[in-house]
Amino acid sequence: xxxxxxxxxxxxxxxxxxxxxxxxxxxxxxxxxxxxxxxxxxxxxxxxxxxxxxxxxxxxxxxxxxxxxxxxxxxxxxxxxxxxxxxxxxxxxxxxxxxxxxxxxxxxxxxxxxxxxxxxxxxxxxxxxxxxxxxxxxxxxxxxxxxxxxxxxxxxxxxxxxxxxxxxxxxxxxxxxxxxxxxxxxxxxxxxxxxxxxxxxxxxxxxxxxxxxxxxxxxxxxxxxxxxxxxxxxxxxxxxxxxxxxxxxxxxxxxxxxxxxxxxxxxxxxxxxxxxxxxxxxxxxxxxxxxxxxxxxxxxxxxxxxxxxxxxxxxxxxxxxxxxxxxxxxxxxxxx
Numbered sequence: 111x112x113x114x115x116x117x118x119x120x121x122x123x124x125x126x127x128x129x130x131x132x133x134x135x136x137x138x139x140x141x142x143x144x145x146x147x148x149x150x151x152x153x154x155x156x157x158x159x160x161x162x163x164x165x166x167x168x169x170x171x172x173x174x175x176x177x178x179x180x181x182x183x184x185x186x187x188x189x190x191x192x193x194x195x196x197x198x199x200x201x202x203x204x205x206x207x208x209x210x211x212x213x214x215x216x217x218x219x220x221x222x223x224x225x226x227x228x229x230x231x232x233x234x235x236x237x238x239x240x241x242x243x244x245x246x247x248x249x250x251x252x253x254x255x256x257x258x259x260x261x262x263x264x265x266x267x268x269x270x271x272x273x274x275x276x277x278x279x280x281x282x283x284x285x286x287x288x289x290x291x292x293x294x295x296x297x298x299x300x301x302x303x304x305x306x307x308x309x310x311x312x313x314x315x316x317x318x319x320x321x322x323x324x325x326x327x328x329x330x331x332x333x334x335x336x337x338x339x340x341x342x343x344x345x346x347x348x349x350x351x352x353x354x355x356x357x358x359x360x361x362x363x364x365x366x367x368x369x370x371x372x373x374x375x376x377x378x379x380x381x382x383x384x385x386x387x388x389x390x391x392x393x394x395x396x397x398x399x400x401x402x403x404x405x406x407x408x409x410x411x412x413x414x415x416x417x418x419x420x421x422x423x424x425x426x427x428x429x430x431x432x433x434x435x436x437x438x439x440x441x442x443x444x445x446x
Contacts, residue, residue, distance in 0.1 A: 201319070210254045214244075217238075220265075221268050225279065239284040257288065259319065260332075263330065264284065267439075271336055276346070277337045277430060282332065285315055327440050327443065329440045339430070347359065361434075363435075
């Protein structure tokens with residue numbers, strides 16, 4: 111009887127001992143979790159207190175320095191803007207169509223007389239890009255200011271060519287914004303640097319030279335085709351860079367007059383258009399074939415040059431060069 115009681119006692123004690131161990135382990139795990147959670151909460155509270163203790167606003171010294179920098183930048187911009195628009199040709203207001211016609215006749219006569227004085231050959235009855243008005247057509251009144259502006263710009267550009275002693279002035283083109291929208295030349299609109307749809311091209315040409323709201327400048331594009339020596343061409347580029355007008359050379363195409371149709375030099379938009387002549391959808395094999403043909407042509411040209419007499423290998427210098435020059439003349443806003 112006593113043995114059974116001892117067995118029951120030992121079994122009960124063992125169960126109690128196991129339960130005690132389990133409770134102790136569970137309690138230890140929970141105490142560890144509690145300590146970790148408490149530490150995380152304390153760190154979070156400390157960071158929160160640090161945020162609350164900070165001053166989120168800049169110091170007076172920083173505000174003063176930023177204000178000073180802003181004033182310096184504004185002064186530099188104002189000075190630059192004033193210098194850029196100092197020599198520009200603006201569109202005059204209050205002129206009538208007959209006023210433009212009179213000015214055009216005067217400028218045309220003056221430019222033709224100057225060409226004769228400088229021994230520059232020009233085509234007979236040359237209109238300098240204003241052919242329709244040379245035939246007596248009067249412009250619309252709203253077009254007169256920009257037409258007068260273009261006329262004065264062309265006058266300035268032509269005089270730069272004359273002063274550089276070109277030999278012949280073949281053509282002068284301008285952006286004919288006053289023409290019908292459907293008469294827009296897509297190739298010409300693409301030469302402005304964007305791939306636009308027909309409507310966008312027409313709108314861009316229609317607004318040529320107009321400074322849109324919020325914009326700092328606008329530009330008018332002109333094309334000049336002439337015959338000159340290498341020295342004259344370099345002088346023209348130098349004179350354009352130094353001119354009071356803000357003139358940007360967009361593209362130059364140079365061809366030796368005696369050597370056929372291939373241009374010797376193409377720079378700017380003309381070179382890009384020539385490089386992209388295969389079309390945007392051409393695959394890699396087309397471009398690879400074109401590069402191979404170009405390499406073969408180059409080798410053949412080098413061999414041909416080596417076999418030529420020296421006098422025929424002279425490409426630049428005193429030779430007559432046919433030059434196609436495209437320029438943008440910038441107009442800057444009065445208030446910036």
